[in-house]
Amino acid sequence: IHFLMGHRPGQAAYNLYRELGAVPDKPFPDIDSYGRFVDEASGAVLEVTGDLDKLARDLKALSPDDAALIDDLIAGARAGRGMDAFGMMSLPPELMGPVDQLKMYWGMRKLFKYFSGKYSKPMAEYAQAARSPLLRTILTNFFTPEVPVWFVFMLLALLADHQMGLLPQGCLGFVESIAARYQALGGQITYKATVEEILVEN
Secondary structure, eight states: OOOEESOSTTSHHHHHHHHHTOOOSSOOOBOOEEEEEEOTTTOOEEEEESOHHHHHHHHHHHOGGGHHHHHHHHHHHHHTTTOOHHHHTOSOGGGOOHHHHHHHHHHTGGGGGGGSGGGGSBHHHHHTTOSSHHHHHHHHTSSOTTSBHHHHHHHHHHHHTTOEEOOTTHHHHHHHHHHHHHHHTTOOOOOSOOOSOOOOOO
16 A cells, blocks of 8 residues: 555545544654655756645746646646545445435536546556656656556645545554454454355345
């Protein structure tokens, strides 16, 4: 797990983590800096934080000729700000009725254009529009090259909204806390077993 989305109280994801028993005694630490790109050849450095205005300025300083592409990237990130994705999908899809679906679509109305066309393609393909080889490399490796462009928009929006958190005890602590909650409720876990069938009743 790279990070937790919606790790602060008040978010639907946080309520889910709490129900699973995965909320630690201390708050989940915020991610203030997503990462740092360093070009060893030129010495150029890009620090990716939640300040989208600064990110736009820094990217344009690295590649002034790509201002239009950078503006497009930042616009996509801004469109995702303030959205509680888990809140819009508070029910599993199989339990959603027509009214629930309409509410979800209405909550996502600002984002529809970013789930189709060039924004649904891999980030590596989107990055090919960059004139600067350095910017092309940064965009391609922002997460993994094959993720859709909208996923990177979502990452930047979460970072700007301070809704990306770290696991204080790592992935193992996160999983073990969920297992402990399940067992406290009477659940039994069998490890290192081959699964033949998943029983959903009784």
